[in-house]
Amino acid sequence: xxxxxxxxxxxxxxxxxxxxxxxxxxxxxxxxxxxxxxxxxxxxxxxxxxxxxxxxxxxxxxxxxxxxxxxxxxxxxxxxxxxxxxxxxxxxxxxxxxxxxxxxxxxxxxxxxxxxxxxxxxxxxxxxxxxxxxxxxxxxxxxxxxxxxxxxxxxxxxxxxxxxxxxxxxxxxxxxxxxxxxxxxxxxxxxxxxxxxxxxxxxxxxxxxxxxxxxxxxxxxxxxxxxxxxxxxxxxxxxxxxxxxxxxxxxxxxxxxxxxxxxxxxxxxxxxxxxxxxxxxxxxxxxxxxxxxxxxxxxxxxxxxxxx
Amino acid sequence: xxxxxxxxxxxxxxxxxxxxxxxxxxxxxxxxxxxxxxxxxxxxxxxxxxxxxxxxxxxxxxxxxxxxxxxxxxxxxxxxxxxxxxxxxxxxxxxxxxxxxxxxxxxxxxxxxxxxxxxxxxxxxxxxxxxxxxxxxxxxxxxxxxxxxxxxxxxxxxxxxxxxxxxxxxxxxxxxxxxxxxxxxxxxxxxxxxxxxxxxxxxxxxxxxxxxxxxxxxxxxxxxxxxxxxxxxxxxxxxxxxxxxxxxxxxxxxxxxxxxxxxxxxxxxxxxxxxxxxxxxxxxxxxxxxxxxxxxxxxxxxxxxxxxxxxxxxxxxxxxxxxxxxxxxxxxxxxxxxxxxxxxxxxxxxxxxxxxxxxxxxxxxxxxxxxxxxxxxxxxxxxxxxxxxxxxxxxxxxxxxxxxxxxxxxxxxxxxxxxxxxxxxxxxxxxxxxxxxxxxxxxxxxxxxxxxxxxxxxxxxxxxxxxxxxxxxxxxxxxxxxxxxxxxxxxxxxxxxxxxxxxxxx
Numbered sequence: 177x178x179x180x181x182x183x184x185x186x187x188x189x190x191x192x193x194x195x196x197x198x199x200x201x202x203x204x205x206x207x208x209x210x211x212x213x214x215x216x217x218x219x220x221x222x223x224x225x226x227x228x229x230x231x232x233x234x235x236x237x238x239x240x241x242x243x244x245x246x247x248x249x250x251x252x253x254x255x256x257x258x259x260x261x262x263x264x265x266x267x268x269x270x271x272x273x274x275x276x277x278x279x280x281x282x283x284x285x286x287x288x289x290x291x292x293x294x295x296x297x298x299x300x301x302x303x304x305x306x307x308x309x310x311x312x313x314x315x316x317x318x319x320x321x322x323x324x325x326x327x328x329x330x331x332x333x334x335x336x337x338x339x340x341x342x343x344x345x346x347x348x349x350x351x352x353x354x355x356x357x358x359x360x361x362x363x364x365x366x367x368x369x370x371x372x373x374x375x376x377x378x379x380x381x382x383x384x385x386x387x388x389x390x391x392x393x394x395x396x397x398x399x400x401x402x403x404x405x406x407x408x409x410x411x412x413x414x415x416x417x418x419x420x421x422x423x424x425x426x427x428x429x430x431x432x433x434x435x436x437x438x439x440x441x442x443x444x445x446x447x448x449x450x451x452x453x454x455x456x457x458x459x460x461x462x463x464x465x466x467x468x469x470x471x472x473x474x475x476x477x478x479x480x481x482x483x484x
Numbered sequence: 485x486x487x488x489x490x491x492x493x494x495x496x497x498x499x500x501x502x503x504x505x506x507x508x509x510x511x512x513x514x515x516x517x518x519x520x521x522x523x524x525x526x527x528x529x530x531x532x533x534x535x536x537x538x539x540x541x542x543x544x545x546x547x548x549x550x551x552x553x554x555x556x557x558x559x560x561x562x563x564x565x566x567x568x569x570x571x572x573x574x575x576x577x578x579x580x581x582x583x584x585x586x587x588x589x590x591x592x593x594x595x596x597x598x599x600x601x602x603x604x605x606x607x608x609x610x611x612x613x614x615x616x617x618x619x620x621x622x623x624x625x626x627x628x629x630x631x632x633x634x635x636x637x638x639x640x641x642x643x644x645x646x647x648x649x650x651x652x653x654x655x656x657x658x659x660x661x662x663x664x665x666x667x668x669x670x671x672x673x674x675x676x677x678x679x680x681x682x683x684x685x686x687x688x689x690x691x692x693x694x695x696x697x698x699x700x701x702x703x704x705x706x707x708x709x710x711x712x713x714x715x716x717x718x719x720x721x722x723x724x725x726x727x728x729x730x731x732x733x734x735x736x737x738x739x740x741x742x743x744x745x746x747x748x749x750x751x752x753x754x755x756x757x758x759x760x761x762x763x764x765x766x767x768x769x770x771x772x773x774x775x776x777x778x779x780x781x782x783x784x785x786x787x788x789x790x791x792x793x794x795x796x797x798x799x800x801x802x803x804x805x806x807x808x809x810x811x812x813x814x815x816x817x818x819x820x821x822x823x824x825x826x827x828x829x830x831x832x833x834x835x836x837x838x839x840x841x842x843x844x845x846x847x848x849x850x851x852x853x854x855x856x857x858x859x860x861x862x863x864x865x866x867x868x869x870x871x872x873x874x875x876x877x878x879x880x881x882x883x884x885x886x887x888x889x890x891x892x893x894x895x896x897x898x899x900x901x902x903x904x905x906x907x908x909x910x911x912x913x914x915x916x917x918x919x920x921x922x923x924x925x926x927x928x929x930x931x932x933x934x935x936x937x938x939x940x941x942x943x944x945x946x947x948x949x950x951x952x953x954x955x956x957x958x959x960x961x962x963x964x965x966x967x968x969x970x971x972x973x974x975x976x977x978x979x980x981x982x983x984x985x986x987x988x989x990x
Contacts, residue, residue: 211875215537217895217906218616220913229611257529257536259667268683320712327718339718340710342685429710431684439526439711444872 184468188461195457196247199450200240208232209256209444230256243450252454253447257440262451265436270455272342273432276425277417279352284359284413289406291360292367296375297394307364315361323354323427340429351428355421359413366409370402377401403474411467415460517970517988520702522981523716523728527684527709532667533651534605537613542649543729543981544687544707549651549672550585552598553644557974557985559804559898561644564697565593565652565673566632574639574933581630584696587654587673595626600655602634617646617897639933645806645897648978675700675984684709689983700984720745720966727973727986728966732846733791739966746967749793750975753802754894754961755903756794758853762917762954763882766835773953775825776888777815779860780853782958784817789848793962799946800893800903802960804977807900807929807942812950814957822860837864838886842874850890864888879913892961896978900942901930908945908954917954 210227227233246253252262291311295304330350331339338347374380375398383393422434429435433452440448528541533549554564566579585593602624605612620643623635636643652673658666670678675697676689687707691700708725710716717735719725721742731739736747760767760776767773782796798814801807837857841850850866857864867886869877878889895902909926910918922945929941949955963979972987 206870207872207876209872211879212872213537213613215614215616215896216893217902217912217914218613219906222616222619223913225608226611226613226615229608259530259532259535259664265683272684324712324714324718327715331722331724332718335722339722339724340715341708341719341724342682426711427715429685429708429712429715431682431709435684435711442870443529 184465188465191461192454192457196244196450196454197240199453200243200446201236203444203446203449204236204239207444209446212444213257247454252451255440255445255448257443257445262447265448266433266451266455269431269433269436272430273418273421273425273434275348276351276355276421276430276432277414279348280356280359280417280421281414283352283356284363284417287356288360288363289367292364293371293394293399295364295368296371297390299372311361311364314357314364317357319354319358319423320427322357323351323424326350326354327428342431347430351424351430354427355417355424359417362409362413363406366405367402370405371398374398374401400474404471407467407470407474411463414463415456418456418459517702517726517990519704519706520727520983520986520988521706521708521719521725523708523710523719523725525709525711525730527681528687528707530667531670531678531681531687532663533653533670533672534601534610534612534614535667539729539979540709544689545651545670545672546674546980547676547689547705547983548670548674548678549653550593550674552579552647552650552652555648555898555976555978555980557976559977561648565598566647569644571933572633575636577634577636577643578627579632579634581632582696583630585673586694586696587657588671588677588692589654589657591654591656593652593654593673594629595632596629597652597655598632599624599626600658601650601652604653604658605650614649617649620646639931641930641933641938642897642899642901645899645902649896675982676705679704695984698984701986701988702983705983717966720968723968726968726971731964731966733789733793733964735966736793736964737791744969746969746971748965748967748973748975749962750977751795751802751960752894752963752979753804753896753898753977754892754963754979755797755800755802756849756890756892756958756961757797757800757907758956758958759878759889759891759907759916760953760955761882761885761887762952764885765887766829766831766837767887769829770952771825771829772831774815775822775829775831775860776857776862777953777956778818778822778825779856779862780956780958781817781856784856785849785852786959789846789852790959790962793964794959795962797957797960798950800907800949800955800957801900801946802977804898805900805903806898806935807904807939807945809939809943809946812946814950815953819856819860826861831862833861833863835863837862837888838867839864840867840869840874840877840886840889842869842871844871844874845890845892853890882916885916890958894979898978900938900945901926904942904945905930908949915954917952919948919952919954922948922952 208227210223210230210232214223214226231239254261255265258265291307295307298304327339327350330337337350341347379397380393383397421432422438424430425432425435426438436448437452524540524543526540528544529536529538530541531545533545550565552565553561556562565581565585567582568580570578572578581595581598587593602621604610606615606618606621620636620640621634622637625633627633654671657671675692675695677692679688679690681687689705691703693699710719713731713735716728720728739745739747758780760773762768762773786792786794786796798812839854854864854866877885893903905926906912906914908915908917908922910923925941925944929938932938963975965975970988970990972989973985
């Protein structure tokens with residue numbers, strides 16, 4: 177276990193450094209934000225003065241080393257456009273993204289898992305077909321469209337939900353549904369497949385032969401064994417929720433990191449983009465680590481030392 | 485029966501009390517509205533009025549700060565912080581300030597604050613993106629607490645127009661708290677005070693009841709950041725927002741079907757144009773440039789895509805610009821003539837033309853123009869980059885530029901110098917033409933303080949431009965806003981917004 181963790185830690189550090197380096201150079205390949213910041217008609221001289229003051233006329237490697245040195249001191253720098261410390265901006269936006277992701281996960285797990293299990297145990301029934309339709313809708317509606325539809329129906333026509341922004345708990349409901357729909361569909365499909373696979377195993381027949389009720393077989397035995405694939409997709413899906421939030425946050429004017437990322441990329445506000453990518457890398461790596469640790473909890477046959 | 489009556493009476497009494505309460509709470513009809521909500525596209529990138537240049541920011545901060553001068557709803561330059569001004573010599577202007585302006589902390593606005601503001605924004609080390617608009621000011625001195633002299637690098641006829649955009653910041657407060665803190669808690673002298681900013685959500689301002697000028701009608705104003713246009717419309721229609729910005733003609737038509745909202749529009753000082761490369765490629769030939777000018781159906785674009793809101797332009801200025809001259813006919817839509825000119829120039833369908841663009845511009849217009857060019861036999865291919873990439877290419881050398889691009893220009897100064905000099909003068913990185921006669925006229929117009937002399941030079945500029953076609957002027961851009969029916973506001977051509985000019989009628 178100790179060796180496993182140490183190895184993973186080293187791997188993670190390399191992955192993060194690589195990500196940070198990649199994003200640093202990729203962004204700069206396309207130029208710098210000087211031109212975007214200036215009004216129309218700024219003269220060549222003014223452009224050069226501003227570029228020099230911002231430090232973008234220095235060699236890339238100098239800029240990179242300075243950035244790495246800053247990072248080593250846990251300094252994320254200052255936003256070029258807002259002229260506010262990046263850490264302040266991220267700290268203000270992060271809670272909104274977490275709140276939205278939690279809401280979406282609630283929708284996804286709360287609806288998706290039971291739907292998937294029901295579809296498996298009631299295979300071939302009308303209920304399965306109805307649930308399958310729900311899953312298909314969730315999977316095929318793009319969020320920029322379903323989001324607008326939800327707003328038009330619940331905010332404009334019915335007037336029972338806020339159309340955008342952040343006014344208390346009610347504001348998170350529509351964006352959470354829009355964002356959670358796709359993940360809900362994934363959970364339902366994976367849960368269905370996993371449960372179906374387990375249903376055909378010998379131990380199910382044995383348990384039934386021993387006289388256990390079908391409900392007990394499902395809850396006590398099948399679900400536990402079907403958990404491994406569900407944990408795997410959870411790690412992926414939570415990362416997806418954070419990424420999918422880009423569109424939902426824009427549609428619902430939700431002030432999370434996704435919206436900030438889009439705007440900062442368009443404005444070439446490099447320090448903010450770098451910080452968001454850094455944070456996302458951390459989250460993805462941490463989630464995968466948690467998933468790996470959870471495998472051994474639900475399935476003692478999996479030994480982490482062996483895997484590492 | 486008696487019970488029923490009592491119940492009815494009670495109910496009526498209840499209704500009466502409710503009605504009374506509503507009347508009392510509502511007060512006079514035009515003051516019923518307490519909070520004005522405006523949906524912008526993004527949050528202001530900063531509230532320090534000197535460190536950015538974008539509409540989402542100045543929509544907000546111009547209410548917190550007073551500008552040196554301002555424009556009234558008719559576009560005329562009128563006093564604000566400066567009550568009067570006179571020309572001392574060709575390059576020196578003396579401004580007499582109102583003596584009665586107080587910052588929101590109660591301190592007086594004096595000549596020192598004006599000098600500080602000018603020096604702050606023109607200091608290269610301060611990195612202000614707006615520096616370019618003020619860098620002709622080489623010195624600022626306080627003659628007395630209410631008199632300031634500004635010295636420019638030679639005669640500078642656009643000074644007053646630029647000063648309508650100079651926000652005056654409090655020297656004492658800024659030096660005491662520092663730039664970073666000032667950005668987060670701005671303090672000015674304007675009709676509204678900064679209350680709070682909730683990052684990514686909204687900026688809240690409160691009325692300055694001690695304001696020296698017209699006080700705002702609304703006790704509170706909130707500016708929300710709503711990036712998706714469809715969501716801004718939903719906000720407006722559901723009553724969450726009272727005014728929304730940046731909508732297109734299609735959305736405007738949709739809003740017109742809703743009886744609770746309306747569309748406000750103004751022909752702005754922004755002019756759309758099709759820039760041609762006169763220095764390289766096939767467009768180097770004047771015949772080809774004239775052919776392109778004849779191939780574009782402006783009225784067709786305006787009727788078909790802009791639903792008639794915009795107005796055809798024959799020169800690169802709008803009537804609200806100093807330097808606008810009436811009577812220019814431009815190049816009429818004439819595909820037959822275009823084809824003939826192309827034939828003369830030896831252009832074949834094999835000659836490649838690059839039309840570069842960015843998603844920032846209305847792609848329907850860009851594609852319509854492409855089709856019009858193809859219709860007369862120009863093999864135009866569209867290449868797209870992000871806006872930053874577009875900016876870089878539009879200001880690149882003629883060899884890298886390509887043949888043409890669509891754009892829209894506003895200097896926010898309503899003066900020909902801010903439009904024609906960067907687009908037509910050969911020293912500018914925007915210009916893709918080189919005409920010594922043109923340069924001479926532009927320089928002469930910039931060097932004179934006499935409006936009649938300047939207009940004469942600009943008339944020549946328009947004549948040369950019509951003859952040499954460095955670009956094709958297309959249309960004066962209409963800016964559209966969505967508003968609640970009750971809102972009273974006249975949008976202005978310079979895309980400004982002042983809360984104390986907004987009314988409400990239930």
